[in-house]
Amino acid sequence: MTAVLEATGLGKRYGRRWALQDCNFAVPEGKVVGLVGPNGAGKTTLLHLAVELLAPTTGSISMLGHPAGDHPSQLSRVGFVAQETPIYSQLSVAKHLRMGALLNPNWDADMAENRIRQLGLDPRQRAGSLSAGQRAQLALTLATAKRPELLLLDEPVASLDPLARREFLQELMEVVAKHEVSVVLSSHLVADLERVCDFLVVLVASRVELAGDVSELLASHRRLSGPRREAGSLPAGQDVIAESHTDRQSTFLVRTDEPVLDPAWTVAPVSLEDLVLAYMSKARDGQPARRTQLEVLR
Amino acid sequence: MIGFAWLQSRTQTLVAAGALAVVAVVTAITGPHLVHVYDTSVAVCQAHDDCPAATNGFLRIDHTLSNWLNVLVVTVPGILGIFWGAPLAARELETGTYRLAWTQSISRTRWLAVKLGLVGLASMVTAGLLSLAVTWWSSPIDRVSATAFASFAQRDIVPLGYAAFAFALGATAGLIIRRSLPAMASTMVVFVLVRLAFDEDVRPHLISPVVKKFALSFGGFGIHNGGPPTVQPNLPNLPGAWVTSIQMVNRAGQALTTRIVEAACPNLNLPPALGSGPGTGRGTAPVGGNPLEACATKLAPIYHEVVTYQPANRYWAFQWYELAIYLAAAIVLGGLCVWWIRHRLS
Amino acid sequence: MIEFQLDTASGVATYLQLVQQVHQALRLGLLEPGDQLPTAQQVVAKLAINPNTVLKAYRDLEREGLVRARPGQGTFVVGSLPRTDPKTQARLIASMTAWLRSARDAGLGPDEIEAVYRNAFRNCFAEGVA
Numbered sequence A: 001m002t003a004v005l006e007a008t009g010l011g012k013r014y015g016r017r018w019a020l021q022d023c024n025f026a027v028p029e030g031k032v033v034g035l036v037g038p039n040g041a042g043k044t045t046l047l048h049l050a051v052e053l054l055a056p057t058t059g060s061i062s063m064l065g066h067p068a069g070d071h072p073s074q075l076s077r078v079g080f081v082a083q084e085t086p087i088y089s090q091l092s093v094a095k096h097l098r099m100g101a102l103l104n105p106n107w108d109a110d111m112a113e114n115r116i117r118q119l120g121l122d123p124r125q126r127a128g129s130l131s132a133g134q135r136a137q138l139a140l141t142l143a144t145a146k147r148p149e150l151l152l153l154d155e156p157v158a159s160l161d162p163l164a165r166r167e168f169l170q171e172l173m174e175v176v177a178k179h180e181v182s183v184v185l186s187s188h189l190v191a192d193l194e195r196v197c198d199f200l201v202v203l204v205a206s207r208v209e210l211a212g213d214v215s216e217l218l219a220s221h222r223r224l225s226g227p228r229r230e231a232g233s234l235p236a237g238q239d240v241i242a243e244s245h246t247d248r249q250s251t252f253l254v255r256t257d258e259p260v261l262d263p264a265w266t267v268a269p270v271s272l273e274d275l276v277l278a279y280m281s282k283a284r285d286g287q288p289a290r291r292t293q294l295e296v297l298r
Numbered sequence B: 001m002i003g004f005a006w007l008q009s010r011t012q013t014l015v016a017a018g019a020l021a022v023v024a025v026v027t028a029i030t031g032p033h034l035v036h037v038y039d040t041s042v043a044v045c046q047a048h049d050d051c052p053a054a055t056n057g058f059l060r061i062d063h064t065l066s067n068w069l070n071v072l073v074v075t076v077p078g079i080l081g082i083f084w085g086a087p088l089a090a091r092e093l094e095t096g097t098y099r100l101a102w103t104q105s106i107s108r109t110r111w112l113a114v115k116l117g118l119v120g121l122a123s124m125v126t127a128g129l130l131s132l133a134v135t136w137w138s139s140p141i142d143r144v145s146a147t148a149f150a151s152f153a154q155r156d157i158v159p160l161g162y163a164a165f166a167f168a169l170g171a172t173a174g175l176i177i178r179r180s181l182p183a184m185a186s187t188m189v190v191f192v193l194v195r196l197a198f199d200e201d202v203r204p205h206l207i208s209p210v211v212k213k214f215a216l217s218f219g220g221f222g223i224h225n226g227g228p229p230t231v232q233p234n235l236p237n238l239p240g241a242w243v244t245s246i247q248m249v250n251r252a253g254q255a256l257t258t259r260i261v262e263a264a265c266p267n268l269n270l271p272p273a274l275g276s277g278p279g280t281g282r283g284t285a286p287v288g289g290n291p292l293e294a295c296a297t298k299l300a301p302i303y304h305e306v307v308t309y310q311p312a313n314r315y316w317a318f319q320w321y322e323l324a325i326y327l328a329a330a331i332v333l334g335g336l337c338v339w340w341i342r343h344r345l346s
Numbered sequence C: 001m002i003e004f005q006l007d008t009a010s011g012v013a014t015y016l017q018l019v020q021q022v023h024q025a026l027r028l029g030l031l032e033p034g035d036q037l038p039t040a041q042q043v044v045a046k047l048a049i050n051p052n053t054v055l056k057a058y059r060d061l062e063r064e065g066l067v068r069a070r071p072g073q074g075t076f077v078v079g080s081l082p083r084t085d086p087k088t089q090a091r092l093i094a095s096m097t098a099w100l101r102s103a104r105d106a107g108l109g110p111d112e113i114e115a116v117y118r119n120a121f122r123n124c125f126a127e128g129v130a
Helices: A043-050 A072-077 A093-103 A109-119 A132-144 A162-179 A214-220 A272-285 B002-042 B051-060 B063-095 B108-144 B148-154 B158-177 B180-205 B258-264 B289-299 B312-343 C014-028 C040-047 C051-063 C086-105 C110-126
Strands: A003-014 A017-028 A032-036 A058-063 A078-081 A150-154 A182-187 A199-204 A207-213 A221-227 A238-245 A249-255 A266-269 B210-215 B218-223 B230-233 B242-250 B281-285 B303-310 C067-070 C074-077
Touching (some): A003 A043, A003 A182, A017 A199, A032 A043, A072 A078, A093 A109, A093 B002, A132 A150, A199 A272, A207 A214, B002 B063, B002 B108, B063 B108, B063 B158, B063 B180, B108 B148, B148 B158, B158 B180, B158 B312, B218 B289, B230 B258, B258 B289, C014 C051, C040 C051
Parallel strands (some): A017 A207, A032 A182, A032 A199, A150 A182
Antiparallel strands (some): A003 A058, A199 A207, A221 A266, B218 B230
16 A cells, blocks of 8 residues: 655754654555644644655655655645645635636536535635634635645644534545545644544654554553552563552553453553553653563463 | 736736826826927927027926826836735745645746746836836927936836836845845835946946047036035037036146136136035036136137037937846846745745 | 434444444334445534544444445445344333342442442353343
């Protein structure tokens, strides 16, 4: 399966500061990818590198099989919605659609007009007077009516109220279902991701900390709680992602491919949100995962 | 992309068209009257021997409108550069809409090239039409002026060059500075400086001037701010020429000073030094013609006038050269813009 | 047509919730063979979930023999689940309610009641007793 977005050794430096470094991941097609990380982690930089608004300092990024910058027509296969959904506030909704038709070879005018009508937007209204939710919907329409194979969305719901957020995601999922588009959706809000994403890339402080299929990630992580123990006493094959202790009890969030058989541990699944948060705080605190030994007491 | 560039610049184009229409109407209404007065007074003034009076009377008609039209032709290129050129890229960069414009399906190089070409062309056409209207309207007035070079920058084809240059300058500033207001301000400053410097230091040397000797003749006294009066040479009869300097020298090249004049013509009544006031400069104080003429005749064997000038028939050569230089500068700036957006904005 | 709900706090995977809701509807007679399930597009337009989740649920149901996907037409119910007769249902609910009341009167709290229930549940089905 071709990777719809692939980064190899990707890095971007501004002066002395690395906004992104050592990024390696490959996203299979047909997925809705969540690009998660705290503010300033490098999510916007990564997306801008993908759509050629920036050029890499090191490494490369390729979309739909072609390295960015190689094929001028590549941009027509990708739809992009930038942060804060920039639109021309002086132009009307209809003129924005006209822009889409003029600038994109595969523009689907019927789809665009239907969508605008379904959303209840007035075509003659100036885009600057739309609400944030309506602007986001307009930007999504502009990106999807060019019939892309890949949609990149930079924090599209960050500044929307809960209702607008839900409506945007409904709209987006309907587009995915109907047109089989791959989506990369960046967000610093983790809660929305679990219902929408089936692939996750966690970006913290300019590095990729985690990348994988959501069901695999959920299947390979466990929360273990039991009597007070040090992490070193866990067996090999258990990567400790997070740990916390009281005087009597220890709780570990581990990544493992093997079932945990020690009856001393209460084993529970981890929610996607807790998983992501654990990786984010691990990266922030700079603790590397330790390989550990768990005695088999059977 | 052409369609989209038009979509974005529709309002500003309509404003310009409206303004041009107003100018066209005003000049069309008042122009024929001007021609009529010229034909009936100045054109026939030789026969009636009242040329100075006829000319002065003629020049007073629509004097204010003439000034306004000249001011318009001088300022419009700069205005277009500031309001059409500077925000071209700067507004997209500062509002963030470049993230929308450059991720459609065309490269940002093509985006810029089309916008530069289209709006640049519109600037030139606007300035050109304005210059056309004003040149046509002013032609009777220009016929009575000493030289066509006096109104050089407000006539014919050079305003097209100024507009192209100002626009390219604005676009470059906007692209590099990335903010509209600072870009507009710097465009204005640089454009004014360039125009002034070109007028002063470049235009006089575009074609090597003609240098010719003429017989010595005095025109009167000139008074520099508060200094002693000096004897001024008379302009030789070079109709329509642009005189850049007149020197009174002897065969060895030594200048004729007022002291030498006073020594040679002791009975010449030099007026006392006047203080500085309005009109201070190289004005001539009225003096009885004969003592001055006699003095000039006396000094003529030794001293003569060296006049540096551009003949009238070089006017169009100058127009084309200056247009070409400003256009070339505009093209260079345009190329810089394209290079910049390709290599420096990542 | 059935309308799906999503309980994000239940800890149950989304696709499983969809499967369970289809099972429930079949048991209660809300779905019968020949009925069409909502398309993935319709489901995600309401629930804002990943369409692959819906497709996965429908695939599981197809593997269970309960539904079949007809290309270009949609997914249709083809099987059925043993339906509980409403009278039997009412009788079972009544006896369960009585049992719960007596457990509460005996001094058991909700967690202890649940532990007792889970224990009995496990024993019952481990023995293979229907």
